[in-house]
Amino acid sequence: xxxxxxxxxxxxxxxxxxxxxxxxxxxxxxxxxxxxxxxxxxxxxxxxxxxxxxxxxxxxxxxxxxxxxxxxxxxxxxxxxxxxxxxxxxxxxxxxxxxxxxxxxxxxxxxxxxxxxxxxxxxxxxxxxxxxxxxxxxxxxxxxxxxxxxxxxxxxxxxxxxxxxxxxxxxxxxxxxxxxxxxxxxxxxxxxxxxxxxxxxxxxxxxxxxxxxxxxxxxxxxxxxxxxxxxxxxxxxxxxxxxxxxxxxxxxxxxxxxxxxxxxxxxxxxxxxxxxxxxxxxxxxxxxxxxxxxxxxxxxxxxxxxxxxxxxxxxxxxxxxxxxxxxxxxxxxxxxxxxxxxxxxxxxxxxxxxxxxxxxxxxxxxxxxxxxxxxxxxxxxxxxxxxxxxxxxxxxxxxxxxxxxxxxxxxxxxxxxxxxxxxxxxxxxxxxxxxxxxxxxxxxxxxxxxxxxxxxxxxxxxxxxxxxxxxxxxxxxxxxxxxxxxxxxxxxxxxxxxxxxxxxxxxxxxxxxxxxxxxxxxxxxxxxxxxxxxxxxxxxxxxxxxxxxxxxxxxxxxxxxxxxxxxxxxxxxxx
Amino acid sequence: xxxxxxxxxxxxxxxxxxxxxxxxxxxxxxxxxxxxxxxxxxxxxxxxxxxxxxxxxxxxxxxxxxxxxxxxxxxxxxxxxxxxxxxxxxxxxxxxxxxxxxxxxxxxxxxxxxxxxxxxxxxxxxxxxxxxxxxxxxxxxxxxxxxxxxxxxxxxxxxxxxxxxxxxxxxxxxxxxxxxxxxxxxxxxxxxxxxxxxxxxxxxxxxxxxxxxxxxxxxxxxxxxxxxxxxxxxxx
Ligand SMILES: Cc1cc2nc3c(=O)[nH]c(=O)nc-3n(C[C@H](O)[C@H](O)[C@H](O)COP(=O)(O)OP(=O)(O)OC[C@H]3O[C@@H](n4cnc5c(N)ncnc54)[C@H](O)[C@@H]3O)c2cc1C
Ligand code: FES
Numbered sequence: 147x148x149x150x151x152x153x154x155x156x157x158x159x160x161x162x163x164x165x166x167x168x169x170x171x172x173x174x175x176x177x178x179x180x181x182x183x184x185x186x187x188x189x190x191x192x193x194x195x196x197x198x199x200x201x202x203x204x205x206x207x208x209x210x211x212x213x214x215x216x217x218x219x220x221x222x223x224x225x226x227x228x229x230x231x232x233x234x235x236x237x238x239x240x241x242x243x244x245x246x247x248x249x250x251x252x253x254x255x256x257x258x259x260x261x262x263x264x265x266x267x268x269x270x271x272x273x274x275x276x277x278x279x280x281x282x283x284x285x286x287x288x289x290x291x292x293x294x295x296x297x298x299x300x301x302x303x304x305x306x307x308x309x310x311x312x313x314x315x316x317x318x319x320x321x322x323x324x325x326x327x328x329x330x331x332x333x334x335x336x337x338x339x340x341x342x343x344x345x346x347x348x349x350x351x352x353x354x355x356x357x358x359x360x361x362x363x364x365x366x367x368x369x370x371x372x373x374x375x376x377x378x379x380x381x382x383x384x385x386x387x388x389x390x391x392x393x394x395x396x397x398x399x400x401x402x403x404x405x406x407x408x409x410x411x412x413x414x415x416x417x418x419x420x421x422x423x424x425x426x427x428x429x430x431x432x433x434x435x436x437x438x439x440x441x442x443x444x445x446x447x448x449x450x451x452x453x454x455x456x457x458x459x460x461x462x463x464x465x466x467x468x469x470x471x472x473x474x475x476x477x478x479x480x481x482x483x484x485x486x487x488x489x490x491x492x493x494x495x496x497x498x499x500x501x502x503x504x505x506x507x508x509x510x511x512x513x514x515x516x517x518x519x520x521x522x523x524x525x526x527x528x529x530x531x532x533x534x535x536x537x538x539x540x541x542x543x544x545x546x547x548x549x550x551x552x553x554x555x556x557x558x559x560x561x562x563x564x565x566x567x568x569x570x571x572x573x574x575x576x577x578x579x580x581x582x583x584x585x586x587x588x589x590x591x592x593x594x595x596x597x598x599x600x601x602x603x604x605x606x607x608x609x610x611x612x613x614x615x616x617x618x619x620x621x622x623x624x625x626x627x628x629x630x631x632x633x634x635x636x637x638x639x640x641x642x643x644x645x646x647x648x649x650x651x652x653x654x655x656x657x658x659x660x661x662x663x664x665x666x667x668x669x670x671x672x673x674x675x676x677x678x679x680x681x682x683x684x685x686x687x688x689x690x691x692x693x694x695x696x697x698x699x700x701x702x703x704x705x706x707x708x709x710x711x712x713x714x715x716x717x718x719x720x721x
Numbered sequence: 722x723x724x725x726x727x728x729x730x731x732x733x734x735x736x737x738x739x740x741x742x743x744x745x746x747x748x749x750x751x752x753x754x755x756x757x758x759x760x761x762x763x764x765x766x767x768x769x770x771x772x773x774x775x776x777x778x779x780x781x782x783x784x785x786x787x788x789x790x791x792x793x794x795x796x797x798x799x800x801x802x803x804x805x806x807x808x809x810x811x812x813x814x815x816x817x818x819x820x821x822x823x824x825x826x827x828x829x830x831x832x833x834x835x836x837x838x839x840x841x842x843x844x845x846x847x848x849x850x851x852x853x854x855x856x857x858x859x860x861x862x863x864x865x866x867x868x869x870x871x872x873x874x875x876x877x878x879x880x881x882x883x884x885x886x887x888x889x890x891x892x893x894x895x896x897x898x899x900x901x902x903x904x905x906x907x908x909x910x911x912x913x914x915x916x917x918x919x920x921x922x923x924x925x926x927x928x929x930x931x932x933x934x935x936x937x938x939x940x941x942x943x944x945x946x947x948x949x950x951x952x953x954x955x956x957x
Contacts, residue, residue, distance in 0.1 A: 252854065477751075644770050
């Protein structure tokens with residue numbers, strides 16, 4: 147089926163819906179999402195969204211900017227971090243005006259709590275900057291933005307999965323191809339502007355806080371079309387995932403006073419980050435946990451440690467962390483008020499992704515040359531405001547600030563540009579890919595390949611990396627890709643064919659993994675979330691730059707892009 | 722442990738009526754029911770179809786009947802069910818395939834009650850609309866809804882009465898009616914006072930029992946009834 151819109155937004159999480167909200171009364175826009183909008187993983191975000199409102203104590207956007215830059219181990223583009231921290235304030239008020247039910251201070255203002263790496267006066271002490279709605283801030287953001295969409299009568303194509311991106315020969319984006327999961331039908335969406343807001347790709351790892359749907363679709367689709375991916379080696383492992391399951395226990399637990407203890411009961415962060423302790427940035431805390439485990443200090447010699455909330459007043463746990471307490475009760479059969487909770491780092495957030503400028507326009511090289519008509523925002527994008535390590539609460543800010551900017555810029559773009567003609571058969575690539583998967587013999591089972599991929603990525607591209615491990619992983623990926631070419635979809639039907647969907651997703655996971663590994667192997671230093679045991683120091687002389695990975699017929703080629711430094715010169719990062 | 726699953730199957734492309742598939746899986750007692758469904762799909766029968774995403778009770782994708790009760794498959798642990806588990810789609814919605822149901826009408830009912838903040842007064846630049854913690858607390862419970870459909874399809878009134886908006890839509894109206902910042906209560910209450918509204922509710926409490934988020938759904942409906950009767954826009 148053919149559709150023509152001014153703008154297409156792919157993805158209905160916080161970023162996509164915030165962009166859609168900019169089209170309130172103008173423009174013919176549609177949101178295409180493989181999940182129902184309210185099923186998007188933004189709804190899982192717990193802890194908060196930071197903005198220097200200063201509702202409880204003195205705070206300034208520039209402190210927020212500094213923390214963001216330092217937290218990102220100076221790989222952050224500072225022009226973007228300035229936009230993020232300045233516009234966060236207004237964006238949070240905008241969400242409140244849309245109806246978001248934030249927790250309140252006694253005098254009726256938005257309440258704020260502490261969060262890892264957010265400090266007053268350039269690192270002096272933790273500051274209350276994270277605005278929150280209990281421990282379901284993301285749920286409330288997603289609901290509120292979806293509700294705005296209903297109010298504005300946004301057009302949704304739900305359970306339609308983007309399977310290809312359309313571009314003219316001159317490199318202008320002019321639409322996407324969608325696969326309707328419910329009917330199996332192929333949709334051609336012809337548009338002047340396309341926003342990619344498809345979220346992260348945590349499912350390349352075995353233990354992750356990410357939803358099953360987070361498979362890096364848009365990253366892989368662009369990568370296949372020769373567009374670059376930026377800083378893919380930077381993936382954040384969050385310190386406090388429920389042991390084995392990876393379900394997240396928000397940093398808000400520590401923001402409210404929770405402590406991480408090793409098997410001996412020691413508060414070991416005293417040794418690794420004497421000032422911020424348990425609220426040091428996530429990469430440091432995750433590494434510290436692994437170091438404790440390696441030193442034999444895991445609980446009972448095993449590969450987990452404890453999150454201790456038992457010293458907090460029961461009311462704080464019940465009122466400020468209700469969902470988290472319920473996760474612990476449901477999945478562990480433990481009570482956080484009285485029991486220590488077994489935790490281990492869980493794959494959480496992709497700092498890297500599709501390179502964009504501060505307007506959300508996708509760029510293709512070290513000079514930031516833009517692809518006209520193509521935008522990206524949210525976790526899928528790399529602006530880069532998170533650099534080598536994202537601070538807690540800064541993703542939700544990223545979604546609303548850059549989702550909004552991208553939406554506004556698209557509105558301007560579609561006013562000034564016409565639809566670019568489509569190829570006569572724009573869907574041929576997508577049809578060929580799907581036909582192959584549907585008609586292949588089922589010699590290989592996709593699930594086996596996916597499970598192996600996730601285990602190997604976790605082992606060799608996780609918290610600690612070495613050249614040896616990454617090279618081993620590269621050969622493994624080559625083997626898995628070869629086997630993937632013999633995977634056939636077992637469900638041969640057209641209605642709700644989720645076997646086909648999962649198989650397409652597996653193809654994306656494999657491509658995205660290749661980009662992660664290529665970046666990790668290339669970057670011979672340790673910075674933020676990327677830790678090379680064979681190069682344990684940060685190396686500003688050679689590596690204070692972004693990587694760009696390009697897929698070419700001869701394999702993956704690496705390019706680079708300078709880091710934008712405006713206000714804060716790189717320094718050693720201590721907490 | 723070994724668990725036997727009986728799962729209701731229906732593929733409109735080939736079946737004229739639903740049937741039960743039987744599967745035996747090896748799982749840990751602490752595994753989620755969803756984990757078992759995934760194991761079956763991935764390693765036994767790739768055609769088995771169900772929605773899922775977050776896998777921890779947040780996105781509302783996988784509400785289904787587990788041993789006869791509406792539950793999220795990702796929030797139920799095998800150990801609480803033992804070695805025989807029957808899974809069926811939610812009642813009252815058209816089955817698209819296997820455990821996947823058509824939720825269009827469900828979302829349409831939700832939209833009827835204007836589930837967004839209505840307030841035409843300018844909010845002021847650079848500040849929030851004030852709200853006290855007490856005012857915020859009044860509607861806290863109903864902000865938790867993830868629209869999984871478990872409450873609505875547990876309600877016998879909705880099975881027989883197509884007009885009834887159902888508990889989930891009412892919960893979401895409640896969330897706005899009692900929000901001190903909202904000015905749209907009257908319009909919503911008018912709809913809720915109509916024949917598709919709250920008076921259909923017979924206080925059976927199935928909805929409350931079914932809600933995976935622990936929302937006091939029946940209580941919320943009762944509060945709206947009281948507001949309709951007394952005109953008092955204070956729920957307690
Ligand atoms: C458990 C958890 C807790 C978190 N807590 C916090 C927090 O407290 N603060 C914070 O700042 N950040 C937090 N984060 C991070 C943050 O929530 C995410 O980074 C953010 O929500 C991502 O939003 P998004 O809009 O980019 O994507 P998502 O919300 O993931 O949405 C992606 C959308 O894309 C669609 N999509 C994907 N692929 C396709 C395709 N091929 N075709 C069509 N549609 C597609 C999906 O249907 C979905 O609608 C948390 C993350 C997790 C996992
Ligand atoms: S999969 Fe999200 S609620 Fe169960």
